[in-house]
Amino acid sequence: MSGATDGDEVGVGPWPGGPAAWPDDPRYDPELLAHGDRRNVVDAYRYWTVEAIVADLDTRRHPFHVAIENWSHDLNIGSVVRTANAFNSAGVHVVGRRRWNRRGAMVTDRYLHVHHHPDAAALATWAAGAGPGGTRLPMVGIDNVPGSVPIEGHPLPRACVLLLGQESTGLTQAAQAVCDVVLHITQHGSTRSLNAGAAAAIALHTWVLQHA
Known part of the structure; x- marks a missing residue:
């Protein structure tokens, strides 16, 4: 169940500080860092690529x-x-x-x-x-x-x-x-x-x- 209320904007905007402040981590998606991440994902996965999220989930899937x-x-x-x-x-x-x-x-x-x-x-x-x-x-x-x-x-x-x-x-x-x-x-x-x-x-x- 979402915690958002009417008027709340889902997700986060562009990474603060611009490209110079972007994390040096291959899991992060440059497009999301530049334009923001409005996907329905938990905060720990903000700005991550889909492939990186899947790979992380694969390490702890329930059987x-x-x-x-x-x-x-x-x-x-x-x-x-x-x-x-x-x-x-x-x-x-x-x-x-x-x-x-x-x-x-x-x-x-x-x-x-x-x-x-x-x-x-x-x-x-x-x-x-x-x-x-x-x-x-x-x-x-x-x-x-x-x-x-x-x-x-x-x-x-x-x-x-x-x-x-x-x-x-x-x-x-x-x-x-x-x-x-x-x-x-x-x-x-x-x-x-x-x-x-x-x-x-x-x-x-x-x-x-x-x-x-």
Whole structure:
């Protein structure tokens, strides 16, 4: 959640003192130093190039991956990607259609490793050897389908794939079939389901509480 209020200008302006005062560090982007950095990044990354930020994030990625099915260009995929960036996921996997609506990601996908798989079976094949030392990454579905287990109090694997379905239809039967377990977020109101972006945020934060 942003700390900016109405009227606040996001980011920072040009580096004070002009080119003569610029830091002698290859991580810094001359264009940003000259014109300011208005990106949605934490202060520690101000003026850094995208490549430098990605390289630094790579040194401390969390060992979980986030996957989401994409069969109808769900607008919420961008929100899921942004959430994956916020929790520094090891990777994001789009299952189904390769093209997805990036507007909700707010360019955070530039700082992630985004992969594509044509279907759930292909994702499972990738996960079979993607864990530490070539081991299998467990597949954890997130959906409130019959037979799902409450996520509250359920131990999550440290290295795993968290697989979410689409906003309208949830996880497909094919996706459920490749999951080791399907967890649901307990709800207490009248709505049938949570927004996919909100569900991803809760699931990822649950992982962080257990492992980070």
